[in-house]
Amino acid sequence: MIGRRISYFEASARMRLSGLVDTDSLSEFCPPEMRQTSPHLARLDAPLAFDDGVVVGRATLAGHAVLIAAQEGRFIGGSVGEVHGAKIRGLLDKALVERPAAVLLLVDSGGVRLHEANAGLIAISEIMRAVLRVQAAGIPVFALVGGSCGAFGGMGIVTRLCAEVVMSEQGRLGLSGPEVIETVKGVEEFDSRDRALVWRVTGGKLRRALGEATRLVDDLIPAFRAAAADLIARYQTHPLAPASLGTLLDEQARLTARCERFASARDGLEIWQAAAFTDASRVPELTVAEFNLQLGELA
């Protein structure tokens, strides 16, 4: 059991993958041996990775066929450059042909890779369109967020396009990182060194309480696997219906209500309080099981 208690947060992309999918089921596309590296990083004398910081492949999870991408947060913050982005986009194009049970995106990224900023921005836009296209074809895409870089910038948008967002408490999800806001707007707007505050504003428990994340799991690879397996099984019996005018009008109403209800909120404590947690100030200390239980009782 000790060997199975591997922190998802601490693990590399490849470790996460091997613990997530069925043993020996992963076959990687465009593997490191192909040395598809970024020519733009080379020109800047920046370090290269033979996989450009993302692993893409085909595998099974609890016996179901999946296509899967895992970003490596340790390589330039999991940032999306031309090759990195194209690998994810190619994987999504492939999903339209292979029709797997789901596409899994193990997001661990600060967004666009600045060294190749224009290529990265366009690549993220292409990934957004591809995710939308895959889901319009009835194939669900799941985002798994629990790495040290979280899901920020354009990858924060991509994450929220996914039918399901599985997060750990340690995972963070947003658009502009706290450091960027602090740099531009000042430390009184957002103190990026106040780790507790950062997690109350961007972390898994806040996102789950808001409904931005659909599952909150422990920071363990098997916990992410169990959630993904459970979701796949659910979509097998209740296939994904493409977004319709009706569902998007509902979402419009929900997001409008959130803006009105929390018109001046600046701290996750206010969200938890409004969600009627017994003691909002204690939410950060709750175990995932206790949190989910309280949330379930509230729903």
Place this chain on the structure above:
Amino acid sequence: MKEHTIFDRLFDAGCHNVTSTGLFLHGSAQVGDRSVSVIGTRDHAAIDGQLALRIANAILQAVRADAGSVPRPILFIADTQGQALSRHEELLGLNGYFAHVARCVDLARRHGHHLLTLIHGEAVSGGFLAFGMLADRICALPDAQVRVMDLRAMSRVTKINLERLEELAGVSPVFAPGPENYWHMGGIHEIWSSDDNWPERLAAALASTTDTDGRAAIGLERGGRQLAAPTAQLVADA
């Protein structure tokens, strides 16, 4: 150039009823014999949750209005300095609001609306991703600026000195700001000049929208993104 000067040039004076509410532009216009919906932002808007909701709502209303009839094209006017930077916006999940806008754009496309973006002013980073960049076809007006981040800030983040970045910006379209660079990479389909006949260009652009994402192929053809299309193909064919 102010947006109303632009509208007068684009649509022939009087052939539009686009009005602005704060930083939000909305209305309809006549292009040749077709009516188009116009949805946009102005004055280098920083896009926050409220503005994202207005954009999304306008798209949904355009889809609803044309249900059961021929879907009218939607013309997006993008002028954004990027996403609003604030703790409040992040707390509420601004990325989720932007994703909602993207879903609405996708819905409009799936319902048969042709989608065209005109960039005027600025198109920056997250604001551009959320709004404008997902259209079928993207055109930059002569004064347009397009970027992720300026070189000075980029130098701070990447820790590569500014002189080196400026030197590379001159030879590589991959990170230097500017619509020409995005054109080379397939991220912008057309750049218009002041001398062009805008109503003609607009009609031609609307006629050449396609609902598939050909940007990687265009980037390869124009030489600005040599690896995106072949790498995606490599994975798709594996």
